[in-house]
Amino acid sequence: xxxxxxxxxxxxxxxxxxxxxxxxxxxxxxxxxxxxxxxxxxxxxxxxxxxxxxxxxxxxxxxxxxxxxxxxxxxxxxxxxxxxxxxxxxxxxxxxxxxxxxxxxxxxxxxxxxxxxxxxxxxxxxxxxxxxxxxxxxxxxxxxxxxxxxxxxxxxxxxxxxxxxxxxxxxxxxxxxxxxxxxxxxxxxxxxxxxxxxxxxxxxxxxxxxxxxxxxxxxxxxxxxxxxxxxxxx
Numbered sequence: 001x002x003x004x005x006x007x008x009x010x011x012x013x014x015x016x017x018x019x020x021x022x023x024x025x026x027x028x029x030x031x032x033x034x035x036x037x038x039x040x041x042x043x044x045x046x047x048x049x050x051x052x053x054x055x056x057x058x059x060x061x062x063x064x065x066x067x068x069x070x071x072x073x074x075x076x077x078x079x080x081x082x083x084x085x086x087x088x089x090x091x092x093x094x095x096x097x098x099x100x101x102x103x104x105x106x107x108x109x110x111x112x113x114x115x116x117x118x119x120x121x122x123x124x125x126x127x128x129x130x131x132x133x134x135x136x137x138x139x140x141x142x143x144x145x146x147x148x149x150x151x152x153x154x155x156x157x158x159x160x161x162x163x164x165x166x167x168x169x170x171x172x173x174x175x176x177x178x179x180x181x182x183x184x185x186x187x188x189x190x191x192x193x194x195x196x197x198x199x200x201x202x203x204x205x206x207x208x209x210x211x212x213x214x215x216x217x218x219x220x221x222x223x224x225x226x227x228x229x230x231x232x233x234x
Contacts, residue, residue, distance in 0.1 A: 003188040010204035015173035020127045022134045023164020023189045027150045031129060033088050034201050035076050038209040040129050043067045048231040049212040054079040056214050061233035071115055077214060087126040088169060095126060106153055113149045119176040121146060123169050132155040132220055136167050140179045154184055162187040162189050198228040
């Protein structure tokens with residue numbers, strides 16, 4: 001698979017939905033994570049990211065306009081030990097609880113399914129980042145069938161410097177919205193500062209549909225963590 005330019009890849013997709021990108025810097029010394037949310041409805045767009053301990057959570061920007069919080073208010077990022085957990089729903093808590101009980105990322109997600117939001121049946125996407133390796137997963141309906149789930153897991157062990165992968169909920173805009181297809185997409189991390197990387201991801205997301213972005217950089221040498229948060233609602 002040929003690596004894509006992450007920023008061009010995002011610019012060319014009006015509505016990838018929610019997405020997780022993980023990669024290792026060209027120097028090999030740091031890992032970077034990006035998690036973004038997008039929205040088409042007023043309810044989906046009425047959100048911001050806020051820091052919550054070592055992780056983040058979503059919160060209503062204007063509580064008076066919140067209609068249904070069930071699928072849009074959750075903790076996208078939590079940290080268990082030296083593992084960064086990133087997901088697009090409350091399965092973050094499921095993964096965290098299973099790891100705390102000595103079980104695995106896969107064990108946790110085998111207890112979950114896609115979101116109950118037919119006819120879209122939005123996939124649940126997840127990642128767990130530990131050291132220079134990471135796992136990704138997507139739980140999606142079988143061809144739009146609400147009674148069957150496909151659980152796919154991808155293990156990237158000691159990813160090569162300058163490489164990363166991105167997975168997102170939707171292939172593209174539509175009605176109903178088609179789910180992501182295939183393996184996480186390989187992307188090449190160019191040599192740039194963490195701030196520039198974060199800015200470029202935010203700038204690449206569709207202006208009308210983007211809502212919030214979280215980025216994090218973790219040093220593989222000493223565990224130092226840097227975090228950036230972007231919210232369209234300020």
